[in-house]
Amino acid sequence: MKIIKATIGLAAVATALTFAPFASAQSAEGFTLDKAEYVPGDNITISYDVAAGCEGRASSNGFINRYSSEFLVDGPRTMAAEANASWVPGSYTAELTCKGEKVTRAFTVAAPRDKFTLDKTEVEAGGDISVMKTKQSDCGEVATSPGFTAPIKLEYESVNLRIGNGKVVDQAGTYQAEMTCGGKQVQVEFVVTAKAPAQTVADKPKTAAKSPIVKPKGAPQTGGGATA
Missing domain, CATH: 2.60.40.1930 (Macroglobulin (MG2) domain)
Structure with missing residues (x-):
């Protein structure tokens, strides 16, 4: 019995040595x-x-x-x-x-039938945004959101897509775009970020005034004021 156990033990060690490097290489x-x-x-x-x-x-x-x-x-x-x-x-x-x-x-x-997408998840206040769906999608033709300045109609086509363009509101915050897809309301979240402040004239760095060039008085022969 001891010999059998020893044989099984050696076989287990041999198996481990055989497959361990292979598994490591695969990972x-x-x-x-x-x-x-x-x-x-x-x-x-x-x-x-x-x-x-x-x-x-x-x-x-x-x-x-x-x-x-x-x-x-x-x-x-x-x-x-x-x-x-x-x-x-x-x-x-x-x-x-x-x-x-x-x-x-x-x-x-894959072409989802019950989803639509936005071209970006973050938009600066007042910026542009596009809504897209595949031509196979069972979503409607108009997307709405409190974050849009107006409902966006998908009226353009590109390759395999239906596309609509619009603008977001000036109020920063997190909003939901919504469309009816397959008889149910589907929402996609996006963020309107605060608009970067415009640089005014006062904000612009001032150019240092150049020092006037002072030329020495006198005749050009001496440069010191005396005649030659």
Whole structure:
């Protein structure tokens, strides 16, 4: 019985040694996306283990601004960056250089039927804002909000989107934009920030007065006032 137990014990140790390095390599290989599917404009988190040796920023034609933000420390061994999913539904690939090689991850931007989006979540008081939905969406054609100066009608089309443009109020605060989607009221939150104060003439830095140039009196021959 002792021999059998010893054999089993050795087998367990051998198994642990065989699979532990493999599991470690898998966890440190390349980078990951927090989800496989997003809605238009959705936040995307990209991360990697420091052992993956990734560098630069992640890129994709499925990101609104093409590139992710810079990677920052997000844990003892983790680096993370953010991006936003394209407004256009479809299948995309994110790319990042890890250990000198291009590593890719596939993801999908789905067309939600019961949602709409805003082009920004923070707008300066009195600024412009756009409301968007996919052409497949079952949302209505008008968005309303106490934070809009007037209801916004979605009357323009671009690729796979219906778009409406408007302005926000001058009063800073947090507001809800609302549309009827699939027979129910759907809300999206946004913030109106205070307008930066305009610079007045009094605020502008004054230019120091230049000292007058004093020329010596006298004949040019001596420069001291006496004649040659």
